Amino acid sequence: MEKEKLIAKLKRFESDTKWILEHYDELKIEYPDEWVASFDNKIVGHDKDLANLMKKLRAKYQRDAGHIAVEFVTPRKVELIL
Amino acid sequence: MRIEGYFGRYGAPYIDAVMICEKLGIEESVKFLVDTGASKTTISESDAIRLKINYEELQKLETGMMGIGGVVNTYSIKELTLAFVTDEGSHAEQIGEILAIKHRVKNKEEEERIKLIPCLLGRDLLDKFALIVDKTRNMVLITDEEVRVRQA
Numbered sequence: 281m282e283k284e285k286l287i288a289k290l291k292r293f294e295s296d297t298k299w300i301l302e303h304y305d306e307l308k309i310e311y312p313d314e315w316v317a318s319f320d321n322k323i324v325g326h327d328k329d330l331a332n333l334m335k336k337l338r339a340k341y342q343r344d345a346g347h348i349a350v351e352f353v354t355p356r357k358v359e360l361i362l
Numbered sequence: 363m364r365i366e367g368y369f370g371r372y373g374a375p376y377i378d379a380v381m382i383c384e385k386l387g388i389e390e391s392v393k394f395l396v397d398t399g400a401s402k403t404t405i406s407e408s409d410a411i412r413l414k415i416n417y418e419e420l421q422k423l424e425t426g427m428m429g430i431g432g433v434v435n436t437y438s439i440k441e442l443t444l445a446f447v448t449d450e451g452s453h454a455e456q457i458g459e460i461l462a463i464k465h466r467v468k469n470k471e472e473e474e475r476i477k478l479i480p481c482l483l484g485r486d487l488l489d490k491f492a493l494i495v496d497k498t499r500n501m502v503l504i505t506d507e508e509v510r511v512r513q514a
Contacts, residue, residue, distance in 0.1 A: 286380055286389075286445060287452050293391035294368070294378045294447075301370055315477075330411045330477075338414075346390030347380075350412055351371075352477040360372040360478065 289347040296321060296349035308355045318349045363453055365446045365491075367396060367502030375495045375502040377483055381405075381413070382454075383442040388413055392481055396495065396502065400484035403460040405439065409481050410462050415439070417464055434463040444487065455487060 296318040300307065307316055307323075315333045317325040319341070327333035330350070337345040367377035375396040382389050390413050394403070405415065420437035438459050445454045465476050491504040 283445075283452055287447055290378060290380050290391050290445070290447055293393075297370065297376075297378065297393055298368065304371075313474075330408060334412055334414070343389075346388075346413065349391075349393075352408070354474070354478070358372075358478055360374060360480075 289344070292320065293347045293349055297351070300349055300351045300353075304353065307353045311353050312355045313353070315350055315352050318351075319344075324348065364449045364503055364505045364507065365453060366449070367504070369497065369500065369502060370395075371480075373497070374480075376480075377446070377502065377504065379444040379446050379483075381442060381444055383439060385441060386415065386419065386439065388415070388442075394483035395480040396488070396493065396504075397482040397484060398488060398493070400482040402482075402486050403444075403457065403484040404482040405460065405462040406479045406481050407434075407464055407476055408479070410464070415462055417462065420462060423461070434465050437462045437464065455490070457487065460486070 299321045300316065300318050311326045314326045314328055315330045316323055317333060317337055325333050325337055327336070333350065334345065337348055341348060365377060367375055370376040370393070376393055377396055378391060378393050380389065381392045392409060405413070410417070417437050420439060423436045423438055425436070439462055440459050442460065443454050443456055445452055465472065488504065491506055492509040494501055494503040494509065
């Protein structure tokens with residue numbers, strides 16, 4: 281793929297990832313314990329099962345599905361220690 | 363050349379990249395947690411599902427990997443490129459091998475935890491650059507420029 285297009289997709293992915301983070305408090309109420317997908321700063325899919333969600337996204341967005349931000353949303357408070 | 367990241371979930375530093383692996387037909391965006399404690403760049407189990415990675419197509423490594431997330435099976439993804447957005451446009455970094463992990467034991471509680479484990483940008487890539495993580499200045503940056511810190 282052309283470099284410019286790829287970079288544009290990566291920039292949009294980052295923007296969508298940040299959008300999920302900014303709206304996390306609303307999302308965890310609306311979609312508790314679900315995977316949510318954001319594209320162009322809006323929710324384009326959600327599912328309890330990630331494989332199912334990706335199947336739906338691939339059917340609709342084809343190759344662009346791999347550049348859609350997807351996050352698991354949980355209402356539980358979690359500390360990440362790696 | 364500067365590659366900028368951001369503070370994401372859990373306030374942790376993240377850098378996004380497009381992962382390109384022709385052999386596996388992958389060209390997808392991936393969010394990496396910057397982890398100086400990780401010796402290798404690693405794809406999480408959730409992202410393996412997202413990227414449609416088939417573990418059966420990968421070489422399983424004999425030695426497992428131990429992290430705070432528990433014991434996992436590790437698989438090798440060879441010959442790939444990570445492409446980053448930079449201040450000059452883009453930068454492609456060729457990597458000989460990264461790991462994909464698959465957790466061995468799963469009960470309900472662990473399954474939940476596994477969903478939250480991110481991909482890791484490890485020292486195999488970070489060692490090629492200078493890394494700046496400065497929460498006070500909201501700055502996550504890797505660069506090939508010389509970084510000088512004024513001495514006290």
